[in-house]
Amino acid sequence: MPDDTVRERGEEKDGWLARRLGWAVAEAPPERYRHQIRTDLLDETLKLANISAVTHFAVAVVIPVLFWDSASRVYLAGLFAVVTTIIGLTLYTNRLYRRIYADGVSEVGVARGCRISAGLALALGLTWATMPIMLFAPASDDQRLIIVATAAGLISDAYVVGPLLSVSFLFAVPLILGSFVGLARSGEGIALSIGVLLVVYAMFVLASVARMSRLSRERIHDRVRVEDQGQTIGLLLNEFEANTSDWLWETDELGQFQHVSARMAQALGRTEDDLHATSLATLLGGGAQADGQEGDGVAEILACLAAREPFRERLAAFAGSEGVRWLRLSGKPFQDRRGGFAGFRGVGSDVTASRAAEERIAYLATRDALTGLSNRAIFHEIAQAACREAGTPGGETASLLYLDLDGFKLVNDSAGHGAGDALLRQVADRIRAVTAAEPSAHGFRLGGDEFAILHRGSVAAAEAVAQSCVTVLGEPYAIDGVRAEIGVSVGLAHAPRDATDPECLLRKADLALYTAKDAGKGRWHAFDASLERRAQRHRELDAAMRPALENGEMALHYQPLVNLADGRVIGFEALLRWTRPGEGPVSPAETVPIAESTGFVIEIGRWALRKACAEAAGWPEALRVAVNISSIHFRLPGFVGEVEAALRATGLAPNLLEIEITETIFLGSTPHVIENLNRLRGLGVRIALDDFGTGFSSLSYLTQFPVDKIKIDRAFVRDLIHRRECLTVIEAIMVIARDLAIDVTVEGVETVQQAELLRLKRCNSAQGFLYSPARPARDIPDLIESIPHRVRHTGVRASAA
Incomplete structure (x- = not known):
């Protein structure tokens, strides 16, 4: 069967x-x-x-x-x-x-x-x-x-x-x-x-x-x-001892080893016979242990053995011929058939390598991988302790220096990220040198090109460290044999005077940092209450800006551009004006930076472009209107399409529109910048380079990029009469502009003497309070008629109206 x-x-x-x-x-x-x-x-x-x-x-x-x-x-x-x-x-x-x-x-x-x-x-x-x-x-x-x-x-x-x-x-x-x-x-x-x-x-x-x-x-x-199950357990134990790094051990009721494995003997640097003649307590309590090791649990293991209590995952440090070895031991008492104590059974493993890896991970968890400085995570922990101590009676002042590199992005973009990383490492070395000279200072890298130094001590000492940072970090660097020059701006805030917790302290140091940058970079600035008020003002205006544009609180005023030869008005520059209900006019010096920081400047630019074209189309004479466009807006691929749409909608001739841009648009220029410039010139729209002579000015821009006009910044006109070098710069610009067939407009003309001197230097046009401040669109006909009359018959006078 x-x-x-x-x-x-x-x-x-x-x-x-x-x-x-x-x-x-x-x-x-x-x-x-x-x-x-x-x-x-x-x-x-x-x-x-x-x-x-x-x-x-x-x-x-x-x-x-x-x-x-x-x-x-x-x-x-x-x-x-x-x-x-x-x-x-x-x-x-x-x-x-x-x-x-x-x-x-x-x-x-x-x-x-x-x-x-x-x-x-x-x-x-x-x-x-x-x-x-x-x-x-x-x-x-x-x-x-x-x-x-x-x-x-x-x-x-x-x-x-x-x-x-x-x-x-x-x-x-x-x-x-x-x-x-x-x-x-x-x-x-x-x-x-x-x-x-x-x-x-x-x-x-x-x-x-x-x-x-x-x-x-x-x-x-x-x-x-x-x-x-007994067979399975036996097989698994044999397999366990044969193929894993762990090993089994067993003692009798006297603590004498009854079972040890070759791996255990190898880990302890002993022979199996030697271990069989030794008790676990003797082994742990003998001279082999490594004293003073953090995390060593030998004393706890000995206590458990004496009390016949189980222990689990206890670390024991042994000093061997190859240095300190770390063992992880677990043990449990067992009984004989009569219920009496028969000894301990347990498992052990050599965790020296994993402990070293854990220590390395713990180190890396608190260190910046690129520079080796302490990182942001440990910064908050140390800053918390410093602020808490500073808040106690008699506690030392904790000062936070918030550092941001000036010009790092230009080096990183032009020389590559490898050079940028090398530069950051050198900056970190210099920060370490500064903090080494001041033992109560601790350096951190918070991310990117932002660093921090936490100082404990007097305010004067912290300010001295800030000045040292500006001086030391501002020295030239050598990156792969190439000279690189950057600077650093530092914001300084103190606990408990300015803040009592790390987040607030960092925020106030950040306010001081941006004040230092606004003041010209390469300097330090300490926090004061006015900065917070300004920050509050910034937030308030930012929140009010969007509804203000929708509700008609914003308008365009126009400042005339006057031909220096005959006094005729040849165009107007559209300037943003914001009048808040209950407050009055808000300065563009406040409005524009906020709009640029949030990106809302693009929406304002679109509105200004459409409105300026519409109002210019109704002027009594065919005069040019100049509209300021931010570099953020100009770099957009669809910007030329917006210009075309505005011209079509308003019927304004393209040659009567002038787009004013600043030199910052050429820094790290993208294909969209060149394409937009060429397409606008192709439409007949003029391009004016505003604030020429300041910032990142370079004469090479005039040959590399198509522009129709340059506007000399008011900084050269202000001291024109008293400083000969200002006139020399203007003369040089005029020579180059004439050779390149580029018009020149001088901004900020306020006196007859300035106007006459500029006319003699054959400047094309000027604008400023000498002729008129920016006026609403309804005043344009009067300005077109009155300005030439005043220039010819009564002499040019500054208008305070």
Whole structure:
């Protein structure tokens, strides 16, 4: 018979009984345990069958002797012969099974053994079932008592073969039925009553047998599972010690090592034999430990060993020939069979490399990777402690120096990020030199080209450090043999005078920093209350700017541009004016920087462009209108499209529009800048370079980029009469402009003498308070008429109106 068929039939039989005796049969074990459980059940049944065979043989001898004279001798002889034969077959097959499967039984062997056992049990049960039927009716009262007692005793034999439930039932059920039939055949009431009692007794026996069978299965299941888990644990432990960096250790009740691994000996720099002759307490408390190591837990481990308490993940430092080695130990006490303390078992590992890595990570977590200075994370921690200490009575003042490099972006963009990184490292070295000279100062890199120094001490000492930073960091740098020059602006704030927490201190130092930058860079500035008021003003105007544009609070005023030769008005420059309800005019010096910092200057530029074109289209004469456009707006790819749309919508001729830009637009110029310049010139729109001569002025701009006009900044006109060099610069600009066919307008003309001197130098045009401040659009007709008249007939006078 195929193995699969045999196995399936065996499982079907167990399943049939399980379905009908679910209350008594244990839950099905996992598949991998089933074969072993059935094997052990069969083995226990076969062992008990030998004892049962002796009992059945004795009964088979006694019954014929007792009933030889009162019953059929042929039946008694047959009963003895059949029972003896079955017993003989049972003993033979049992012995044969043991011999064949001495080295292990297969699933086929178990299935065959179960079938044979079931068959023999059924045959024996059927044989004994004939005894009450054949002997009870003709027997005397004493003999009937013997028959009932024998039947009851044989039924209880189901306990003996109980491990295999099928074997017990196949033996007991026929015997129960035969006994009841034998008693019922007599027709006597007492016999029938005895039969009912015998059946009740038999049901109890069968239920008990089923229960015992379940307990046997569970007991065997538990044993098999424990053995399997023990093998798995043993395998895993062997694999653990063979393939991991961890190792196992064990001591006896005296602390002497009973088990050590080669890895443990290697980690400790000892031999295994040496360790076996040593106790763990001696090893930890001896001279091998490394004293003074932060995180060393040897004392805690020794305390746990003395108290017989478990310990987990404790670090122990050992001084070895290769330096300090770090071990991580875990241990737990265990007991012997009598419940007494038997020693410690545990696991250990050499974590020297991982601890070094953790220390490196901890270092990097507080350091800037590029410069090696402390980073922003540790800055907040140290600044918090400094502010807290400064706030205590008698605490030292904590001063924050907020540093921002001037000109770093230009070096980084032009020379590349590699050069920029090298420059930042040199800056960090100089900051370290400054702080080294002042032990109470600590340097940080907060990110990008922003640095900070936290100083503890007097305000005067902190200001001296700030000046040192400006001086030292402003010295030239050598990057790959190339000279680089940058500067630094420093904002200074003090705790607790200006702030009591790091965030507020940093914010106020930032306000002071931007004040230093606005003042010309390359300097330091300390925070004062006016800076915060200015910052509040900045936030207030920023919030009010957008609704102001929508609500019509902003308007364009126009300042005339006058031909110096004849006094004619040749155009107007559109200038933004903002009048806030309840406050009055807001200076463009406040408005424009805020708008540029937030990007709202683009929206203002679009509005000014459309409005200036619309108003210029209605002027009485065809005069040019100049509109200031920020570099942010001009760099947009769609800027020329906005200009075209404004011209189409208003009907203004392109040659009457002049776009004023500043030189900053050429710094790091993008393809969009060149493209927009060329497209505007192609439309006929003029380009004017505003504030020429200041900032990043370069004469090369006049040859590289297409411009129609340059406007000389008012800074050269202010001291024109008293400083000869200002006139020399203007003369030089005029010579170059004439050769390049570029118009020149001079801004800030306020006196007749300035105007006359500029006219003699053949400047094209001028604008300033000498002629008129910026006026609303409604005053333009009057300005066009009155300015030439005043220039020709009454002399030029400054207009205060």
